[in-house]
Amino acid sequence: MRDILSNEHNVQGIERIGSVAGGALMITKGLRKGGFLGLVQIAMGGFAVARGVRGQCAAKTWFQEHRSEYLRLREGIEHDAAELTRLKASADAATRGVTVTGKDPL
Template sequence: MPTLSGPVRLVPTTRRVDLSTHNVEGWERALSVAGGVLMLAKGLRRGGVPGLFQVAVAGVALTRGISGYCAGKNLLMERRAQLDDIRLQLEAARIKLAELQSAALVSDA
C-alpha cells in the first residue's frame, strides 16, 4: 500500500536562466553573423526605408552572433523552464491523487 507523505503543494518556482552566459553557440552563432553581414550588404545596396529596415535587422543579427546572447531566446528558455516545472508539479499531484484514491479504497474495505 502506498504511503501518504502529506498534502501536495503547488509552489511556483522561479528558475532563472543566467544572463551572463552565452545562449547562442556554434552554427547558430555563425549563421547569425553570416546572415547579418549578408543583410547589411543588401540593405546598404537597396537604400531607402526598406534598406534602412534591413540594416537594422542586420544589426540585431550581428549583435546576436557576435555577443553570443539573444534576449528573445532567453525569454523562450525561461518560459520552457516554467513549463517543465509545471509538468513536474502535475506529475507529483497525479501520484499523490493515486495514493489518496488507493488509501480511500483500503479504508472503505
C-alpha cells in the same frame, strides 16, 4: 530568474556563425536597397550580427525560461482533449438506439 541581459552564452556553434554571416548579408542587401526598407534591413542585420558576436540572445533566453510553462499548458490541453473524446464516446454509447419523436410523454 536569470537576468535577460546576462553574459551567459546561449547562442553557440553554427547558430552563432549563421547569425554573423546572415546579419552581414542583410546589412549588405540593405545598403544596396536604400530607403526606409533598406534601413530596416540594415537594423535587422545589425541585431543578427550583434547576437552572433556576443553569443547571447535575450529573446532565446526568454523562450527557454518559459518553455516549461508552455509544456505544462500543452500537457493540460492534451489531457482535456482526451477527456472530451472519452465523454463524446460515452454520450454516443448512451444514446445509441434511442429515437427522438418530438412528442412529450403524458
